[in-house]
Amino acid sequence: MPCATHLTTVTSIPDTKQRVALPRRLAVLSFCADTITKAPAMPYNWTTAPTAPIQELHLWPHQSLPARGMAAFVLTTFTLLLIPTLPLLGTRLLWWLLPFILLAVWGVYFALQHNYRTRQITEVLTLSGDTARLIRTNPKGDTQAWECNRYWTQVTKYEKDGPVPHYVTLKGMGREVEIGAFLSEDERIALYDELNRALRR
Incomplete structure (x- = not known):
């Protein structure tokens, strides 16, 4: 089973009761609408523009309870x-x-x-002119690094054969390392597509 190395308004209504109840209902409906339409932010972020010569991606685990x-x-x-x-x-x-x-x-x-x-983990992927570099900072503060020529870098997604579904790895220089394993399944799928696009630029 492939498994990568871990990184080194209200209108007035005559009836008083209705005039009191309506704003509350509107408030509840507004809250529900906001909850449905506002998608949660991804726990990763490209800190540079897609056309920048050096691109940087930051990833971190979900922190549901700050x-x-x-x-x-x-x-x-x-x-x-x-x-x-x-x-x-x-x-x-x-x-x-x-x-x-x-x-x-x-x-x-x-x-x-x-x-x-x-869950105090961060991963930073830097894509420069000809280099792809991934640095992972672990909970204890120690770091692990991987580097490869970006043109030789391969992004792989193991849909079923990895530790988690849609397990994403970077491969190059004889090493295969995981990236974003702590993300949700949908987020790993999106990450895989974004990494492929970024490496082809």
Whole structure:
């Protein structure tokens, strides 16, 4: 099974009730329309123009829960765990339960922090006149690099035979390295097409 090397307005209505309810309905409809029509941004970005002599592509994993969201989630968890203990205020039983509550909150925080840290990955692909260079920065800060003549670089997509569906790799100089393996399946398909176009320019 091929597997690449990991990189080194409201109109007024007479009825008062309708006049109050209509804006709310419009607000809900507007929110739903925005949610449907606004596609989420891709977790990769070409930082240069397509016609620029040097092109640079940045890729990063999805971060569905940013740092602020994580803090809010932990605080909400702590609050929800405390609510059942309110009748126990002033009793010894509360002090017996408190360490277990704190332990549960710490466990949630630790799991979220670990997931956040492990997704601190960036990949930067640079295409210059005759060189293709890929640099990957891992969660611990170490980097891995791959470089090849761009005219010899091959973009391959393994639809079923890779670690993930539509697994995209770059091949050249006797090495095959993965790129954007952390992206979603549709994003990897789009990435494959974009890389082929970019390398042919």
